[in-house]
Every structure is written in structure tokens, then in C-alpha cells.
Amino acid sequence: MRPDARAWFESRTSSAPCLDALDLDALLRAKRRGQHRVSVVLPARDEEATVGGLVADLHEQWVQRVPLVDELLVVDSDSTDATAAVARAAGVDVVAAADVLPGHGSRPGKGEALWKGLAATTGDLVVFLDADLLGDVRHFVPGLLGPLLADPQVEYVKGCYTRPLDVAGASVPAGGGRVTELTARPLLNALWPELAGFVQPLGGEYAGRRSALERVPFVSGYGVEVGLLIDLLQLVGLGGLAQVDLGVRRHISQGQEALGRMAGQVVSTVLARAGRGQAGGLLTQFRHDGAGFVPHSTAVAVDERPPLATVAEYRALLGDVVVG
Ligand SMILES: O=c1ccn([C@@H]2O[C@H](COP(=O)(O)OP(=O)(O)O)[C@@H](O)[C@H]2O)c(=O)[nH]1
Numbered sequence: 001m002r003p004d005a006r007a008w009f010e011s012r013t014s015s016a017p018c019l020d021a022l023d024l025d026a027l028l029r030a031k032r033r034g035q036h037r038v039s040v041v042l043p044a045r046d047e048e049a050t051v052g053g054l055v056a057d058l059h060e061q062w063v064q065r066v067p068l069v070d071e072l073l074v075v076d077s078d079s080t081d082a083t084a085a086v087a088r089a090a091g092v093d094v095v096a097a098a099d100v101l102p103g104h105g106s107r108p109g110k111g112e113a114l115w116k117g118l119a120a121t122t123g124d125l126v127v128f129l130d131a132d133l134l135g136d137v138r139h140f141v142p143g144l145l146g147p148l149l150a151d152p153q154v155e156y157v158k159g160c161y162t163r164p165l166d167v168a169g170a171s172v173p174a175g176g177g178r179v180t181e182l183t184a185r186p187l188l189n190a191l192w193p194e195l196a197g198f199v200q201p202l203g204g205e206y207a208g209r210r211s212a213l214e215r216v217p218f219v220s221g222y223g224v225e226v227g228l229l230i231d232l233l234q235l236v237g238l239g240g241l242a243q244v245d246l247g248v249r250r251h252i253s254q255g256q257e258a259l260g261r262m263a264g265q266v267v268s269t270v271l272a273r274a275g276r277g278q279a280g281g282l283l284t285q286f287r288h289d290g291a292g293f294v295p296h297s298t299a300v301a302v303d304e305r306p307p308l309a310t311v312a313e314y315r316a317l318l319g320d321v322v323v324g
């Protein structure tokens with residue numbers, strides 16, 4: 001690693017306490033001292049199998065038992081299953097991405113759900129969690145908030161973790177993060193070596209100050225994480241970024257072909273941010289039908305939403321809501 005990346009890695013990497021080791025009083029004092037309001041946003045597309053238990057645990061722990069979280073919102077990203085109903089039955093608010101900022105229409109993709117989730121919430125601190133997480137991840141919330149509560153210079157915190165890959169019933173201890181290891185990490189090391197200290201640049205768990213998040217664009221698809229990292233580096237500098245070790249992260253993993261399309265969106269975003277503009281914007285993959293290879297192409301061109309701070313409808317929304 002370059003000296004600046006190593007210095008960052010050593011000074012801006014912390015570890016999240018496990019739930020039992022947390023000083024809950026100190027955590028709530030820090031929240032009150034900073035007069036913070038905390039929103040947790042989970043983008044969810046077809047996550048009926050996992051979203052209910054996940055949000056029920058988070059709600060019980062951080063809304064009912066310990067008042068750390070003020071808003072817990074699932075953003076239904078055009079799900080075709082019972083994601084919304086399952087999440088509502090678990091006692092949390094659900095909004096359809098298409099219903100947020102309706103004047104701006106609706107686009108597919110995870111980044112669109114996150115942008116709409118930021119617009120639909122009011123906390124000055126916002127935590128983003130994937131909705132397909134497995135196991136007890138309640139400590140992720142205070143872990144991600146910790147650096148933001150402790151240091152006003154920190155604007156954005158990425159979770160990092162080991163990522164076992166569960167495939168066909170077998171678990172590969174560090175097999176997860178395939179797009180990270182095979183695409184994002186090599187590209188970021190080549191083009192933004194100052195970001196080489198990020199263990200999980202694509203990780204789906206992160207938190208930030210609304211004042212920063214509303215000043216960057218949101219790539220509409222899977223390029224959103226790499227886009228946010230690059231854009232927030234430009235906005236707040238390496239000193240405004242941090243990462244926190246959350247332990248182990250398990251989730252519902254996709255197959256190679258789907259990850260190939262995800263990688264295509266990540267590459268398109270990186271090339272666009274590196275000034276290479278839009279290449280072809282198409283990714284062609286191949287299947288074999290027994291007689292020969294059959295190409296099939298998907299669009300991976302970068303589509304993004306502007307910084308929310310530039311959206312009049314959003315400013316009006318904030319103006320109508322008392323934040324505190
Ligand atoms: O169009 C989409 C695609 C994904 N997601 C959500 O974004 C998170 C991460 O997506 P996914 O699990 O597909 O990515 P992976 O974790 O496999 O990299 C999950 O909560 C998805 O439900 C979403 O809200 N809209």
C-alpha cells in the first residue's frame with residue numbers, strides 16, 4: 001500500500017464491540033450530546049426470506065429496547081415477492097422506491113433504492129444495510145455509527161468483515177466478495193491507490209452524515225458503492241472516511257452470471273469516474289445450449305441520480321419535517 005493508504009488504514013480502521021461488550025449508556029449519551037437522529041435504510045428486492053427476521057431483530061434491539069435508531073425503513077425495490085408485507089409484519093416502515101419523489105420517476109437498481117431511501121428519511125446520520133444478511137448482525141448498527149459519533153471529522157464509514165461464501169451447502173471461509181476481489185479492488189488500487197486501505201470497498205453496510213450523502217450522486221445500479229466511495233473521497237478527503245471491523249458477514253449469494261453483470265456495472269462506474277466516459281455500456285455473456293455458445297447482452301451503462309441537495313422536491317420534503 002502507498003504510505004497515505006497505510007497511514008489511513010492504521011488510523012481510520014476500528015473494531016466494533018460485540019453486542020454484550022457495548023456500553024449502551026455511553027452510546028446513547030454520545031447520540032444525545034450530538035443531538036443526532038439516526039435512520040437505518042434497507043434496500044430490498046425480493047428478500048422475503050430474510051428481511052422479516054432481520055428487521056424484527058433490529059427493531060426490537062435498537063428501537064424498542066435501546067432508543068438508538070429513530071427511523072427504520074425498508075425500501076421495496078420493485079420486489080416481485082412478499083418483501084413489503086413480510087417487512088411490515090415485522091413491525092417496520094416500508095416504502096416503495098417508486099413512491100418516493102414521484103416527480104422524478106422510478107428506475108431499477110439498488111442505488112435507486114438507496115437514493116430514494118435517503119430522500120424518504122430525516123436522520124442526520126444514515127445507516128445502510130443489505131436486506132439479505134444472515135445471522136445476528138444487530139451490532140452492525142452501533143458499529144457503523146461509532147466513528148461518526150466519536151469524531152466530527154468522519155463523514156462516512158464502511159463496514160469491513162470476513163465474508164464466508166456459502167455455495168451448494170459448502171462454506172468457503174473467505175470466498176465471498178467475489179466482485180470486490182476480482183474487479184473492484186484491482187481497479188481501485190490501480191486508479192485510486194489512496195483507497196487501497198478499504199478492506200470491503202463494495203460492502204453493502206455503511207453509514208454517513210446526511211450532509212455529505214446528499215451532496216454526491218447515487219449510481220442507480222450496483223455501481224452505487226464504488227461510486228459513493230470515489231465521490232466521497234473527492235468530497236471529504238481520505239481523512240473524512242473510516243472503516244469498522246464488524247466481524248463476519250454472511251448473505252444470500254448470487255451466481256457467477258449475475259455477479260458478472262454486477263461487475264460490469266462496477267467497471268462502468270469506475271471507468272466513468274476515471275474520465276473514460278461511457279464505453280459500450282453493454283456486457284455480453286455466453287451460455288452453451290448444447291449445440292453452441294449463445295451470447296446474451298445486458299446494459300451496464302452508468303445511470304445515476306443527482307445529489308439530493310440539488311433536488312428541489314427533496315429540499316421541500318426536508319423543510320416540512322422537524323429533524324431532531
Ligand atoms: O435492484 C436491486 C438490487 C438489489 N437490491 C438490494 O440490495 C442489496 C444487495 O443486493 P444483492 O443481494 O443482490 O447483492 P449481493 O449482496 O449479492 O452483492 C439487497 O438487500 C438487495 O435486495 C435492491 O434493493 N434493488
Ligand SMILES: O=C(O)[C@@H](COP(=O)(O)O)O[C@H]1O[C@H](CO)[C@@H](O)[C@H](O)[C@H]1O
Binds near residue numbers: 179202203222223
Ligand atoms: O463485494 C462483492 O464482491 C459483492 C458480491 O459478494 P459475494 O461474492 O456474493 O459475497 O457484494 C457486494 O457488492 C455489491 C456491489 O457493490 C453491493 O451492492 C453488495 O451490497 C455487496 O454485497
